[in-house]
Amino acid sequence: MYYDKLIFEISNKNRVGYSLPKSEFKNYTLPSEMLRNKEALLPEVSELEAVRHYTNVSFKNFGVEKGFYPLGSCTMKYNPKINQDLSNMLEFNMHPYSPAETTQGLLEIYYETQRILSELSGLDTFTLNPYAGAHGELAGLMIMGAYHMKRNDSKRTKVIVPDSAHGTNPASATVAGLTAVEVKSNYDGTVNIAALKEMLNDEIAGIMLTNPNTLGIFEKDILEIAKLVHDAGGLLYYDGANLNPLLGLARPGDMGFDIMHINLHKTFSTPHGGGGPGSGPVGVKDYLVEFLPKPVIKKQGNKYYIEDTNESCIGQISHFYGNIGVVLKAYSYLLTLGKENFHKVGQYSVLNANYIKESLKNDYLLAIDGICKHEFVFDGLIDKSQNVTTLDVAKRLLDYDVHPPTVYFPLVVHEALMIEPTETESKATLDSFIDVMRIVAEEARTNPELVKGAPYNTVVKRLDEATAARNPIVKYRDLLNQ
Amino acid sequence: MFKYLPHTTDDIQKMLEVIGVNNIEDLFSEIPTELMGQDLNVPSSHSELELYQRFTELGAKNKKLIPFVGAGSYDHYTPSVIRHIIERQEFLTAYTPYQPEISQGTLQYIFEYQSLICELTNMDVSNASMYDGATATAEAMFMATSNRKKDKILVSKTINPNIIEVIKTYAFYRNITVDFIEEKDGETSIEDFKAKNSKEYAGIIVQSPNFYGIIENYDGYREILDETKGLLIINSDISTYSLLKTPGDYQADIAVGDAQALGIPMGFGGPYIGYMATTNKLIRKLPGRICGVTKDSEGKRAFVLTLQAREQHIRREKANSNICSNQSLLALFVTVYLAIMGKKGLIEAQTNSFNATHYLYEEVLKLDGFKPVYDKPFFKDCLIETTKDVEAINRTLLEHGILGPLSLGKFDVLKQNLLLFSATEKRTKSQIDQLVSLLGAL
Numbered sequence: 001m002y003y004d005k006l007i008f009e010i011s012n013k014n015r016v017g018y019s020l021p022k023s024e025f026k027n028y029t030l031p032s033e034m035l036r037n038k039e040a041l042l043p044e045v046s047e048l049e050a051v052r053h054y055t056n057v058s059f060k061n062f063g064v065e066k067g068f069y070p071l072g073s074c075t076m077k078y079n080p081k082i083n084q085d086l087s088n089m090l091e092f093n094m095h096p097y098s099p100a101e102t103t104q105g106l107l108e109i110y111y112e113t114q115r116i117l118s119e120l121s122g123l124d125t126f127t128l129n130p131y132a133g134a135h136g137e138l139a140g141l142m143i144m145g146a147y148h149m150k151r152n153d154s155k156r157t158k159v160i161v162p163d164s165a166h167g168t169n170p171a172s173a174t175v176a177g178l179t180a181v182e183v184k185s186n187y188d189g190t191v192n193i194a195a196l197k198e199m200l201n202d203e204i205a206g207i208m209l210t211n212p213n214t215l216g217i218f219e220k221d222i223l224e225i226a227k228l229v230h231d232a233g234g235l236l237y238y239d240g241a242n243l244n245p246l247l248g249l250a251r252p253g254d255m256g257f258d259i260m261h262i263n264l265h266k267t268f269s270t271p272h273g274g275g276g277p278g279s280g281p282v283g284v285k286d287y288l289v290e291f292l293p294k295p296v297i298k299k300q301g302n303k304y305y306i307e308d309t310n311e312s313c314i315g316q317i318s319h320f321y322g323n324i325g326v327v328l329k330a331y332s333y334l335l336t337l338g339k340e341n342f343h344k345v346g347q348y349s350v351l352n353a354n355y356i357k358e359s360l361k362n363d364y365l366l367a368i369d370g371i372c373k374h375e376f377v378f379d380g381l382i383d384k385s386q387n388v389t390t391l392d393v394a395k396r397l398l399d400y401d402v403h404p405p406t407v408y409f410p411l412v413v414h415e416a417l418m419i420e421p422t423e424t425e426s427k428a429t430l431d432s433f434i435d436v437m438r439i440v441a442e443e444a445r446t447n448p449e450l451v452k453g454a455p456y457n458t459v460v461k462r463l464d465e466a467t468a469a470r471n472p473i474v475k476y477r478d479l480l481n482q
Numbered sequence: 483m484f485k486y487l488p489h490t491t492d493d494i495q496k497m498l499e500v501i502g503v504n505n506i507e508d509l510f511s512e513i514p515t516e517l518m519g520q521d522l523n524v525p526s527s528h529s530e531l532e533l534y535q536r537f538t539e540l541g542a543k544n545k546k547l548i549p550f551v552g553a554g555s556y557d558h559y560t561p562s563v564i565r566h567i568i569e570r571q572e573f574l575t576a577y578t579p580y581q582p583e584i585s586q587g588t589l590q591y592i593f594e595y596q597s598l599i600c601e602l603t604n605m606d607v608s609n610a611s612m613y614d615g616a617t618a619t620a621e622a623m624f625m626a627t628s629n630r631k632k633d634k635i636l637v638s639k640t641i642n643p644n645i646i647e648v649i650k651t652y653a654f655y656r657n658i659t660v661d662f663i664e665e666k667d668g669e670t671s672i673e674d675f676k677a678k679n680s681k682e683y684a685g686i687i688v689q690s691p692n693f694y695g696i697i698e699n700y701d702g703y704r705e706i707l708d709e710t711k712g713l714l715i716i717n718s719d720i721s722t723y724s725l726l727k728t729p730g731d732y733q734a735d736i737a738v739g740d741a742q743a744l745g746i747p748m749g750f751g752g753p754y755i756g757y758m759a760t761t762n763k764l765i766r767k768l769p770g771r772i773c774g775v776t777k778d779s780e781g782k783r784a785f786v787l788t789l790q791a792r793e794q795h796i797r798r799e800k801a802n803s804n805i806c807s808n809q810s811l812l813a814l815f816v817t818v819y820l821a822i823m824g825k826k827g828l829i830e831a832q833t834n835s836f837n838a839t840h841y842l843y844e845e846v847l848k849l850d851g852f853k854p855v856y857d858k859p860f861f862k863d864c865l866i867e868t869t870k871d872v873e874a875i876n877r878t879l880l881e882h883g884i885l886g887p888l889s890l891g892k893f894d895v896l897k898q899n900l901l902l903f904s905a906t907e908k909r910t911k912s913q914i915d916q917l918v919s920l921l922g923a924l
Contacts (some may be wrong), residue, residue: 383614
């Protein structure tokens with residue numbers, strides 16, 4: 001039976017789900033004018049009621065362990081159990097103000113993770129302070145700004161962003177006080193060199209690229225692009241959302257990128273957690289190290305320490321040192337993969353993507369023909385005569401217990417269906433996905449209304465999103481007041 | 483063969499045939515050869531057993547301490563249930579709920595989370611979470627400057643210095659001027675606020691309990707701001723609203739802060755969770771994700787992400803915030819915490835922390851060489867001045883497995899002898915008595 005209760009709706013006065021030791025202290029008092037005057041409506045449930053409630057709520061979700069999750073640009077790979085266990089070790093639950101002499105283990109993990117990320121990316125030094133990819137972009141663009149300011153070149157305020165870029169790129173530029181200017185892409189999403197040349201001038205702070213781009217195509221002219229931008233006085237920022245296919249094979253630092261972020265929750269498999277916590281470490285070349293946000297974790301001799309006095313840095317972007325709990329999981333994953341396997345991550349993620357692409361290109365319209373990297377984009381069905389859209393296809397996939405690909409992104413492909421299988425999926429899983437995609441394409445031809453009416457097997461059917469936006473009900477009390 | 487890579491040689495061969503290339507390397511032929519094949523100085527692959535050994539060895543390099551400091555990270559008890567719930571794969575391994583039909587689990591807990599944040603803060607609407615309290619406060623500044631179309635903001639000097647640092651960083655790059663309101667007797671000076679406030683400012687950011695643990699009173703702030711149409715932004719450790727007057731009571735425009743004190747482990751500073759709530763009037767200026775109620779095509783109640791036109795993936799360069807991934811799993815964490823602790827448990831945990839901190843304060847002040855700094859009501863951080871050698875104090879405490887108070891000298895050399903202590907419901911009377919006797923023996 002469908003479980004649709006809210007925790008508030010199973011609450012019962014004077015029921016409890018907690019236990020605390022009896023207080024050993026006398027009661028101190030607060031002036032009454034400082035106390036809240038309206039009681040908060042908090043749940044009152046037993047422990048089992050709470051556990052059963054959230055277990056039933058969880059059944060309404062789809063996770064990587066249930067089935068294939070080829071969500072493009074999100075790198076939904078398997079999240080190993082061991083990473084979770086190790087990050088929960090009580091030895092790592094320290095107060096952030098514990099002196100360095102008592103946190104050498106944590107600092108060593110922090111420092112080693114920075115170092116391994118440097119090796120893998122070809123950037124010289126990393127900070128793990130940023131909390132997410134977008135937060136890393138913000139820090140990285142602040143570094144770009146600080147670099148130009150320090151050189152008294154402060155009219156450089158424009159950041160070039162391809163029209164195929166992730167939406168966060170231009171938003172991050174704005175929040176970092178820079179202006180995003182769009183460069184037109186070639187048909188395959190790569191940078192149009194002629195257009196780029198025209199844009200380069202003394203107001204350009206730099207360029208933000210993800211490589212391979214959002215269409216899954218590697219910028220084969222990257223060395224030329226880097227030279228052009230550097231010669232014009234700009235810096236190159238690498239959006240690490242698409243690092244997975246290059247892991248252990250080619251490094252952004254060697255391509256000429258000066259600054260980058262890595263999404264630990266993507267490439268290094270710390271789970272996505274339904275939308276965080278993530279971690280977005282930022283790496284820079286040597287000449288930008290002074291701008292990294294404080295505090296900075298350093299090593300002297302064989303001792304690790306925290307430095308928070310660096311005057312030329314961009315400032316502080318997090319209360320403490322970032323999402324260390326996420327870093328612990330990434331470190332565990334880095335050690336598990338190790339030298340022997342990094343390049344296989346890149347290779348097999350690309351192999352898997354190309355296998356699906358080739359297997360489905362007779363039913364779905366390939367946006368770009370040819371070899372892709374870890375992901376690729378279909379422009380909907382080839383046969384559009386029945387007006388079955390990408391959204392319809394996505395919803396029909398739900399009935400076959402497959403998480404749909406990313407839809408309607410990148411914006412440059414009208415009916416985009418963006419597929420990223422990741423390296424942890426087997427050929428057998430890919431084959432069954434291919435079968436399902438072919439069945440849906442066949443259904444779209446022979447019984448289009450069936451596809452347009454999907455999904456049928458999910459706990460809820462298609463939702464009325466317009467009403468939700470017109471009349472926002474955003475908390476339990478709004479429901480009570482209805 | 484490797485446990486996370488299921489490909490057999492036979493699989494690879496068959497896949498390459500379908501693709502129409504001879505070997506995997508052919509899939510990378512467009513990458514300039516000079517970029518390929520770097521020899522990496524990275525560790526070799528660890529088996530699960532070796533990994534356990536490595537982490538055990540690293541764990542042993544940390545020293546477990548009993549903390550008597552808070553200052554933004556509080557050692558509250560975490561009920562066992564929470565870990566089990568948030569590590570269910572359905573929650574842990576899912577991504578952002580872009581496909582609502584198979585993400586009702588995530589969407590429902592976000593809705594419950596928003597409801598709980600609104601209850602505690604007495605505000606109209608909450609988003610689905612922010613990174614931490616400091617970045618949430620900086621985002622509140624953006625919200626205010628954008629809404630009021632002003633590029634200046636007032637910030638009280640009694641706010642936690644780390645939060646001020648983050649505000650300053652975010653403001654600097656976006657050309658927002660931060661002007662400070664002086665403190666008086668450990669509180670925001672309302673006189674200085676009145677003197678400095680003008681129509682040039684988008685509003686004011688204050689914190690209560692403030693960095694010193696002192697509970698500030700914002701009576702009169704609304705009226706002062708109404709004259710200049712400025713916004714009132716109140717930062718707080720949300721757990722204190724179990725007892726204390728709320729932003730809603732002060733008619734604040736934005737409530738922000740950290741929710742770490744709702745049982746999230748100290749974890750060396752993260753992951754924590756920032757919260758952010760506002761009024762119905764400002765709902766369309768709120769950054770981040772918002773979940774709302776709707777119906778499906780059969781009339782069943784369901785949840786969706788709503789008002790997405792505010793967000794970065796739609797607005798791109800016109801967005802006022804770039805936040806997308808937030809701290810979703812921590813939103814679930816605090817939701818389960820509040821369900822388990824419930825109406826009574828939250829108040830009991832916070833009251834016990836309040837009482838423990840006050841007992842600590844009273845007992846330390848009985849010692850020679852320790853005196854009060856301000857005579858003001860405080861919550862679970864308290865400030866004590868000492869004439870003793872601060873380094874010696876913390877060294878001695880450390881030798882006894884105790885993490886002593888934070889010296890404000892970390893932020894201001896003139897405040898070396900001001901010590902910020904804290905105690906939670908986890909501190910026993912005998913632990914506090916031991917702390918006091920160690921301080922007394924110095």
